[in-house]
Amino acid sequence: MSGHSTYVPKSAVGKWFESRLPIMGLIHSSFVVFPNPRNLNYFWTFGGILAFMLVAQIITGVVLAMHYTAHADMAFNSVELIMRDVNYGWMLRYLHANGASMFFIAVYVHIFRGLYYGSYKAPREVLWILGVIIFLLMMATAFMGYVLPWGQMSFWGATVITNLFSAIPGVGEVIVSYLWGGYSVSNPTLNRFFSLHYLLPFMIAGVVVLHIWALHVPGSNNPTGIEKKTDKDMLPFHPYFTVKDAFALSCFLMVYVWFAFYIPNFLGHADNYIEANAAVTPSHIVPEWYFLPFYAILRAIPDKLLGVLAMFGSIAIMVVVPWLDTSKVRSGNYRPVFQIFFWLFAINAVILGWLGSKPPEGMYVVASRICTVYYFAYYILVLPLLGLFETPKSLPASIADSVLGKGGSGSAMASGAAASPSTKG
């Protein structure tokens, strides 16, 4: 779909350059004339929002790294110096710290959009798996970033997460001491986490390129889940989706900067303003909010190895979702029974997050177990069986029909736009 470049350089220099490196044609065919389904709703704007957040995190992060000291004795103070002494250091740090949370809000919307509209189904399985890889890299990056301020939550978060690997039978203890570079979380650990925290965003950027490449082979899924039939189903990326994405991004940015400027510590933990102390664990240790559902799954199981396996499994299982879902119908809009289970799954995930923030005792543990069972049952039982038993609603004849009605009045304008997309740029 992205192959048919209609780009014609206007200037002589443009022609000279394009014949040597056709990058302007690639951008033009990928982000200007690229055809998108005309019925995309605002859930489809989160891909663009995520791309923005990645760039925002890299820019603020690179600048913060110029003022940060990756040493166990100095890291905590250097963060306070960023907050007090560096011009706009407080703003850069709050944008970066809250940016991580915003990044995860956007990625969770993006993932649930994919789950609801069946965006993982053929022919988009590789696209989906690349997304899961990006999600894993994001989690690793966020975790290591949270360690860098070297506060109490940093230190004990690092201790708990690295100790997950000690559950591996036989070699676990050796692996953990190799992760630490010592016999406990210590200065070598902080140094390597800083190095990797700087590296991983660029690896994410690399996988994002593959993600977009894999997206541009079949093109975007859409709320009906049916494929393009005629050009009438599509609109060019620019101006229709550039403007829609820009508007959504603007709204999103208002939330982001509201957090960064008005409640910058709302999503953090006060304990992280206490310098790391290897002799005292904070009385109530929890990870950042975006890890809480997985943390609840870890704690729901009263066995160390099985708990760790369940936690990693809860993410790994997303890789095989394209093959677990047996339904021929992509979009949840046309699957009445699926909708019930899907929204239960979404609510279940939120409850798991809430349970992850509670102490691991009494009713919280029981509830965590019930929610963990449903989390896995959704993937292993609901998705495979629903496809066999559910009677889906009838699908619209085409994407255009779903938004314009059959022969609707809007079609003249829209088909005109689609017929000569490059003139609209």
Place this chain on the structure above:
Amino acid sequence: MATTHASASAEPTRRDFLFIATGAAGAVGLAATIWPFISQMAPDAATIAAGAPVDFDLSPVAEGQIVKLFWRGKLIFVRHRTAAEIKAAQDTDVASLRDPEPDSVRVKPGKDQWLIVYGNCTHLGCVPLGNEGAFHGWQCPCHGSVFDTSGRIRQGPAPINLPVPPYAFTSDKAIRIG
């Protein structure tokens, strides 16, 4: 490639041999190159050297008190147990434990009042809180593991007892850890 030449006869050609030999040499070279990048992650010489034995004077530790100290960067609890705590640890039915160890193997002979154990929970490494939990030993604030007055796991997700570090009594009131 080689297969097209070999298709006439089953006999491997000289080119097959060169291909395999080159590949094997390359694989060995690659592994030798990767190894330093793995090995550098291990605790370095300074970290290992910092693990020299430490001496600790027990005389200021009052009965019922738990003292924390570090050896090789790892937290160690020194607990001066009361008679009731010793009795509770000794009277426990060993067969009922997840990690069955009698109290006698976790302390030095004739030194029942001194329990010396690593201070990080064997689940995920948090520091358990002393004198807490159903068995008045320790309770971990992170994931709820409960240890008894012998440092043995009684409830919760931790798989094994708090390990006993290598140590010896250098006098009646002093130990050397390491």
